[in-house]
Amino acid sequence: MEVSRGRHWLNRTLLALLGIAGLAAGCWVAVAGLDARGQLPFALPSWWPSGHPRAAFTDRLEATGLRDHGWWPAAVLGCLTLGLLLLAGWLLAQTGPREPRRLHLPAPGAPARAKPTPHAPTLRTSALSGVMAAQVTDLPGVRRARVRLTGGPRRPRARMTVVLDAGADPRAVLTALYTGPLTHARHSAGLCHLRSGLRLRVATPGTRRTR
Amino acid sequence: MSTAPEPESPENPARVRTPHRAWSARRGPAAVLALLGSAACGMLLYDQVAMGYGHPAAPWRTHTKDWLADTPGTSGWVIGAAVILAVLGVYLMVIALTPGGRRRLPMAPPAPSVRAVLDRASAAALLREAALRTPGVTAARVRVRGRRRARVRATVAYGDVTAVRAALHEELLAATDRLGLAHPPRIRLRLTAAPALALHGNEPDAPGAPTEPEAR
Known part of the structure; x- marks a missing residue:
């Protein structure tokens, strides 16, 4: 399934940074503890900080006298609030791309990428995605389908999950999907391209369609 | 995407490239980490504000503080937790750097704008x-x-x-x-x-x- 580039790189960068931080902190504490026990099988290099990381951290904090300042509690509160907001934003970003309420249609006769005029015609997104889902479900070999149009009102992107019948032919379904519903939707929305990410899977024996 | 696209048709397969593997968004691990982090931040923030209003520190906070102060760095618990943290860090880095999505096999696309x-x-x-x-x-x-x-x-x-x-x-x-x-x-x-x-x-x-x- 195609994913939006931004979120993918944000997630991967943050995961890598957290991973490096966890690895460094874990190694530091473990090596310092084992060294203090005398169980470390190798000698530490000369630049390695002596003492336990926790002691180093608290000593340095005490030495700077930061906690005696009047603004210290406020700074702690601010940092915690900022951290909570950023983390909550990161969590919300995982809920998936938004669907615009309406799609902009190009004015009749205008080129597809012309700027929309104030009274440009629009199309309700759920109307188009509903029609697409119905058309996909009507294709032979398709049991059910879910369609979402994400990516913005001007350049929508179709995301589809298609559940096939047990004996279906995925290649034929993909071709029919492209020549049928996708092309139809592309014409309806007046687009040159309709970028689409399709996910096909076969219904498990347990899922039967009720009628 | 070209700037002046002509409507695409399935008859020009020359423009259809072999799809590269789509990289997974890694939403699951990101959501778990963000949830844990925001829960911890929220609890600390709540307690900090409560302390600002003269309430005593929450029991979990004093317990953790005492335990951290009493347990020496040579304790097996501390070293074990540190090793687990390091392994978790390696796992996160592997997750961040590998494409993932092994359970999804790319299909030959009928047109360049389609990914299946x-x-x-x-x-x-x-x-x-x-x-x-x-x-x-x-x-x-x-x-x-x-x-x-x-x-x-x-x-x-x-x-x-x-x-x-x-x-x-x-x-x-x-x-x-x-x-x-x-x-x-x-x-x-x-x-x-x-x-x-x-x-x-x-x-x-x-x-x-x-x-x-x-x-x-």
Whole structure:
């Protein structure tokens, strides 16, 4: 399934940074503890900080006298609030791309990428995605389908999950999907391209369609 | 995407490139970490504000603080937790740097703007069904491991094993083609003969008979 580039790189960068931080902190504490026990099988290099990381951290904090300042509690509160907001934003970003309420249609006769005029015609997104889902479900070999149009009102992107019948032919379904519903939707929305990410899977024996 | 695109058609396959593997968004691990982090931040923030209003620190906070102050760095618990943290860090880095999405096999796209994937388990189920359609095969297990190879183990109950193998191979090749994958998996076949008891009373293709797609 195609994913939006931004979120993918944000997630991967943050995961890598957290991973490096966890690895460094874990190694530091473990090596310092084992060294203090005398169980470390190798000698530490000369630049390695002596003492336990926790002691180093608290000593340095005490030495700077930061906690005696009047603004210290406020700074702690601010940092915690900022951290909570950023983390909550990161969590919300995982809920998936938004669907615009309406799609902009190009004015009749205008080129597809012309700027929309104030009274440009629009199309309700759920109307188009509903029609697409119905058309996909009507294709032979398709049991059910879910369609979402994400990516913005001007350049929508179709995301589809298609559940096939047990004996279906995925290649034929993909071709029919492209020549049928996708092309139809592309014409309806007046687009040159309709970028689409399709996910096909076969219904498990347990899922039967009720009628 | 070109700046002046002409409407695309399925008749110009020259522009259709082989799809590269789509990188997974890693939403699950990101959501778990963000949830844990925001929960910890929220609890600390709540307690900090409560302390600002003159309430005593929450019990969990004083307990943790005391435990951290009392436990020496040489304690097995501390070292164990540190090792777990380091292993978790390595895992996060591996997750961040590898593409993932191994359970989704890219399909050959009908047009450049289309990206399609087929679930690996679904591909295996379709291949298994094709194997069971072959006369003489009564049981089959298919494993699509990695993204390049499918291993089929079939039980032959009757008929000449060589002939069954040839028919099965043909059937599986056709089924692989019908999957429409960008990189069709290579088939590795392993046949076992059913015990002599099973020679009678086995319907050739009862278990895997394909259901008719319904027209509505």
